[in-house]
Amino acid sequence: MHAKSIRYFEAIARAGSIREAARKLHVDASAVNRQLLNLEDELGAALFDRLPNGLRLTEAGRLFSQHVLHVLQDEQRLLAELAQLQGVERGEVRVTAVEALNADFLPAVIETMARRHPNVRLTLRTQGSGDIAGELLAGDADVGIAFALAQQADLQTIDSGDFRLGAVMAPSHPLAGRAQVTVAECMAYPLILANPELALHALCTPLLAGMETGAHPPIHTGSLELMRQLAMRGVGIAFQTRIGLDSLCAAHKLAYVPLAGTAPAAPLGIHVRAGRSLPPAVSAFLAIARDELCRLQQEEAGAVAA
Template identity: 45%
Template sequence: MLNPTLRIHSPAICYFDMVRRCHSIREAARRLNVASSAVNRQILKLEDEVGAALFERLPRGLRLTAAGEILTRHVMLVLQDVERIRAELEGLHDVQTGHVEIATVEGAAVALLPAVLKRMRLRYPAVTVGVTVQGSQSIPAAVINGQADLGLAFALPRSAETSLLCAGHFRLGALVAPGHPLASHTSISYAACAEHGVIQANSELSIHHLVAPLHKHAAVAHKPLLQSNSMELARQLVRQQLGVAFQTRIGVEADLARAELLHIPLNDQGGIFSDLGLYARKGRDLPTAVRSMAHLIGEEIALREREEQPRTPRIS
């Protein structure tokens, strides 16, 4: 078994990273189980080598300076590479360990990702996983800065700093309750939905950027009843027939199966589609555990895309 305290770099890197996370030298020392003076000494040494202060000393704790932000990006890359090396060394002894950090959108965390995590646990029980739910627009930065190994998000623009590992093509539709006046439609326009009041995602979410142009072009007099970054709140309001929300089938699978909600494909522009993609930092050599997780996520996305095709054929 590989020594879990393997260090192939200066302790100052670990100390800096912990102080950055804790905003406190004393708390960082406690978590690292070392003396505060040792942590402070390493930070001062780094600041001397960099030639600039890395933290601002504030009454409520420490805050990164501009130099500290720059060093953070380097430190995150170093620590990720150490994790990859650790996993590869452990692989020589057939030890399936490691850690995977995922930044994901809310919809994918409802059913798709739990299905993947279940399979991951069965295959690699020693691999640990961290999941952070956030808006699509903030996920690329999490991947690029090293806060996440993988990013799972809808409709992200192309970036020179991220690589698309896989993607699924899903149709955007209106969510309504079974008793809603629009429930009998097999497809529908945004303008028709707006007549009954719409619930829009705010700009943190990719759906906002797909729906906002439709709202503008529909020349609707009414403003959205609600804008929120919570898709769960939107679904609850739809159940109470307080408005129409918009989403792909990803994240509402159980509601649709129980017939608690209906998903009516939008027919504007021949159909509005959103790609659910899995992203990693471009050029990064992914550790074994991360590659295994990415493979399972790709399989699950492909499965759900195949399941959707008979109901909502792709329109070109």
């Protein structure tokens, strides 16, 4: 609702450093620094003293921090009043989503929803992409979030984004240090593949078509989490998107290596039943989910560009 520079300033003031603020905001440190420099230029005053061990508010910074506090508090009050007018403070949102979103996407969305609308009841189910359309059409779910959901006249796509497949393996794997790998190179090692009930299966099938099987028979599973656990233990290589892997890769528990060439992309979509008048609580959830999907798309674009 308010300028990005204000939110970035508040995060820097809390964290005491640009790098830590960027980590909490899930953006690049250069973007945070640029917003701060623009803000100081606009105000005509330095807001922080740059010290060897971090940043400290100047006198101008302390004055501005009081203004920011009032602005953000007013925003929270306004959002609460608008929510009451729209009936967002009551109701239920039933969500069915694929397993890959349980590690990062859904926790972030639910955390924001719970903070903004604490009295809305949330019910969540984990399903394969193939089952999510049926849940929506039967009225058993308000929101469905799935990979590669086939277009249907009775479904409305609220938002979507494409996420490329990569090879997922243990950090100690011989291919883990590569900038990119080919599918042929991966097939020299044991593979961990998705069962047909996962949308991942249809995306991977063309990759493996016409190639000779490796020396080891592949492991097939219907669980993305099991695929990750097996890859972490060095059992083999799996093919997945980056979604839900960032924390594991940052902790050096997994390695994600992009596939060389034009790798297939998994379209992740947020869906509702078409023609339905959405309750305010559902609309509020969709807005938050779209923001999180946008964040993931920005990270994906940055990773591809790198």
